[in-house]
Amino acid sequence: MLSLTFIRENAEAVRTAAAQKNAVVDVDRLIELDGEVRSLKSRIDELRRQRNEISASFKTADPSERPALGAKAKAFGAEAAEAETALTGKSDELNALLLRVPNIPWSGAPVGPDESANVVVRTEGTPRQFEFEPRDHVALVEMNDWADLGRITQVSGSRQYCLKGRLALLEQALMFHAQQKLAAEGFTLMTVPALARPQAFVATGHFPGHEEEAYQIEKDDLYLAGTGEIALTSLHTGEILDAAQLPILYAGYSPCFRREAGSAGRDVRGLLRVHQFYKLEQYVLCEDDDEVSAAWHKRLLANAEGLLQDLEIPYQVVETSTGDMGLGKFRMNDIESWVPSLGKYRETHSCSTLHDWQARRANLRWRDGDRKVRFVHTLNNTALASPRILVPLLENHQQEDGRVRLPEALQGLMGGEYL
Numbered sequence: 001m002l003s004l005t006f007i008r009e010n011a012e013a014v015r016t017a018a019a020q021k022n023a024v025v026d027v028d029r030l031i032e033l034d035g036e037v038r039s040l041k042s043r044i045d046e047l048r049r050q051r052n053e054i055s056a057s058f059k060t061a062d063p064s065e066r067p068a069l070g071a072k073a074k075a076f077g078a079e080a081a082e083a084e085t086a087l088t089g090k091s092d093e094l095n096a097l098l099l100r101v102p103n104i105p106w107s108g109a110p111v112g113p114d115e116s117a118n119v120v121v122r123t124e125g126t127p128r129q130f131e132f133e134p135r136d137h138v139a140l141v142e143m144n145d146w147a148d149l150g151r152i153t154q155v156s157g158s159r160q161y162c163l164k165g166r167l168a169l170l171e172q173a174l175m176f177h178a179q180q181k182l183a184a185e186g187f188t189l190m191t192v193p194a195l196a197r198p199q200a201f202v203a204t205g206h207f208p209g210h211e212e213e214a215y216q217i218e219k220d221d222l223y224l225a226g227t228g229e230i231a232l233t234s235l236h237t238g239e240i241l242d243a244a245q246l247p248i249l250y251a252g253y254s255p256c257f258r259r260e261a262g263s264a265g266r267d268v269r270g271l272l273r274v275h276q277f278y279k280l281e282q283y284v285l286c287e288d289d290d291e292v293s294a295a296w297h298k299r300l301l302a303n304a305e306g307l308l309q310d311l312e313i314p315y316q317v318v319e320t321s322t323g324d325m326g327l328g329k330f331r332m333n334d335i336e337s338w339v340p341s342l343g344k345y346r347e348t349h350s351c352s353t354l355h356d357w358q359a360r361r362a363n364l365r366w367r368d369g370d371r372k373v374r375f376v377h378t379l380n381n382t383a384l385a386s387p388r389i390l391v392p393l394l395e396n397h398q399q400e401d402g403r404v405r406l407p408e409a410l411q412g413l414m415g416g417e418y419l
């Protein structure tokens, strides 16, 4: 969410951002409502002042004038009540519109309608030239009995899986390795719930707009989060953090649930796009200084790249376009890992800076050195998301006989050179 002051003073920039992000928001109506709300508020104050003035004069007034005075006070009171009802309606409409206003994207974001406008900014590692016909991850998993991708769908439906044996162990080893690295970087490890109240989805910007992507637990007024970002964003809601507490660095581990309502037919084979997965999320709350949050953006990206280098997976870093980055982002870089069986890079990480757009929605504030209370900046990036990361891992390191060689960084934990 942007501040009303900012929108009033930068209406054109907000309209441009909305167009560049394919956001449907009536900025003119918003500014009109803002005006109406402000004049209603001052009218109510004026009516109250006049009514109080009359009430104050009541005691000293001549008894013969009291009935007329009483009637006048009553009339002002009735008018104020009427104005208050109108104010509630206008404020609700204004707040609903405010939630739809996009963040202003950074000047370096490619302007375009969707991911087709994304720009590759860096490529690390070289895709392997196989001396044999490489298998895809489903074939590797099936021949090694490393997962159940079939019978489990009778239990849980499509896009479900069970990892088995050494692959189930590898997922744990991967997450442990990533958690150790982030802890060493000063991140506080957190296991966060997937169950969250609707307000937590409003705070991150998932709601309104993406309700269809979340599983709903209606009788408890809860939803299942598709990312640990949702719990972490609302953890400090309503608090006023001290400067000394910032930056707050969380490495949030959680199960993630996504209906993938809009992905029918895409990635239906195997482990790339499933309804339930596990993610270690890098999350930062920092002071609202653009250079400070830009530095954290670089750090979060470097942490994820470091993990991909540990896994010896070739990848590319992408600058996402205005149409792909989503409403709340100031800047988003995706990291895409090489998937041999597809012959292309596929997104495995997504690194975002949101400035104070989420902080305003989540009411995340801090008190600076001059005792001034301000909103924080929030950032998030994937550290690892499994089972998707297993796809490039298995496929890039496969041997002709179907074994998979483990990256050096995991051989200790996994007790050997091969999975």
Ligand SMILES: Nc1ncnc2c1ncn2[C@@H]1O[C@H](COS(=O)(=O)NC(=O)[C@@H](N)CO)[C@@H](O)[C@H]1O
Pocket: 226, 227, 228, 229, 258, 260, 271, 272, 273, 274, 275, 277, 279, 281, 347, 348, 349, 350, 351, 380, 381, 382, 383, 385, 386, 387, 388, 389
């Ligand atoms: N349906 C899915 N199945 C498997 N993995 C998924 C699925 N959806 C997302 N992911 C993984 O989760 C990562 C982060 O998802 S994201 O929506 O892009 N971004 C976020 O959730 C942010 N909070 C940063 O993690 C993706 O890059 C991908 O690796």
